[in-house]
Amino acid sequence: MNPEFKFEFIDEFRLNENTKSQIADLLKISFPEEDFHGRTYFKQLPHYRLLMWNGKLLIGQLGLDYRVMTHNKEPIRVMGIIDLMILPEYQKKGNGTLLLKELDNVIKDHKENIDFLFLVADHHKFYENCGYRLTKQHVKWLTIEEHINYGIQEKEFDDCLMVKQVGDKKWPDDGELDMMGYWY
Numbered sequence: 001m002n003p004e005f006k007f008e009f010i011d012e013f014r015l016n017e018n019t020k021s022q023i024a025d026l027l028k029i030s031f032p033e034e035d036f037h038g039r040t041y042f043k044q045l046p047h048y049r050l051l052m053w054n055g056k057l058l059i060g061q062l063g064l065d066y067r068v069m070t071h072n073k074e075p076i077r078v079m080g081i082i083d084l085m086i087l088p089e090y091q092k093k094g095n096g097t098l099l100l101k102e103l104d105n106v107i108k109d110h111k112e113n114i115d116f117l118f119l120v121a122d123h124h125k126f127y128e129n130c131g132y133r134l135t136k137q138h139v140k141w142l143t144i145e146e147h148i149n150y151g152i153q154e155k156e157f158d159d160c161l162m163v164k165q166v167g168d169k170k171w172p173d174d175g176e177l178d179m180m181g182y183w184y
């Protein structure tokens with residue numbers, strides 16, 4: 001990794017105005033099809049952020065949602081990855097992979113508290129290279145759009161849910177996943 005690059009793991013509520021502004025800019029560039037109205041989040045605040053800096057420039061980030069979900073009615077502790085993004089001029093150079101590897105590093109001593117890493121994605125190959133795999137599940141989740149809660153939806157998905165085992169629990173496919181909250 002470029003020796004100038006630094007990672008920072010931070011609680012969401014500790015973010016300063018400069019960092020929030022750079023996150024909002026990165027979101028706008030990374031997901032041009034969505035309108036974030038200048039926010040740092042799409043639907044809901046994450047609990048933590050893993051930031052990647054080149055000096056004072058934010059070149060990448062991911063948000064983290066730490067939550068109990070149920071899988072086939074059994075509670076599981078899930079660290080969900082939200083809005084992973086790398087500044088376009090820093091993409092295709094291994095930086096996204098480095099950010100995911102740093103997340104593995106951050107959680108490696110806390111495996112007793114995290115059963116799975118989880119995310120929703122279209123870029124399967126990129127995540128598969130980092131140890132995630134696609135899973136097919138019947139999902140229940142809370143729908144939120146622009147700060148309005150539309151209640152619970154449920155549907156089967158086989159093309160976007162990706163999971164990586166962290167603790168000892170196994171993740172069976174063809175199960176029922178209750179996200180116990182909003183879909184990120």
Ligand SMILES: CC(C)(COP(=O)(O)OP(=O)(O)OC[C@H]1O[C@@H](n2cnc3c(N)ncnc32)[C@H](O)[C@@H]1OP(=O)(O)O)[C@@H](O)C(=O)NCCC(=O)NCCS
Pocket residue numbers: 030031083084085086087090091092093094095096097098120121122123125126129
């Ligand atoms: C998805 C994303 C985070 C990947 O970041 P990245 O820094 O480009 O990731 P990497 O460089 O580690 O890997 C990306 C690809 O570049 C390739 N790559 C890595 N280093 C490379 C290099 N030096 N030269 C050429 N290609 C390289 C990787 O093999 C990988 O290929 P693959 O996608 O076919 O598996 C980035 O494309 C992004 O921010 N996209 C916009 C936001 C987004 O869609 N986020 C995902 C939400 S689910």
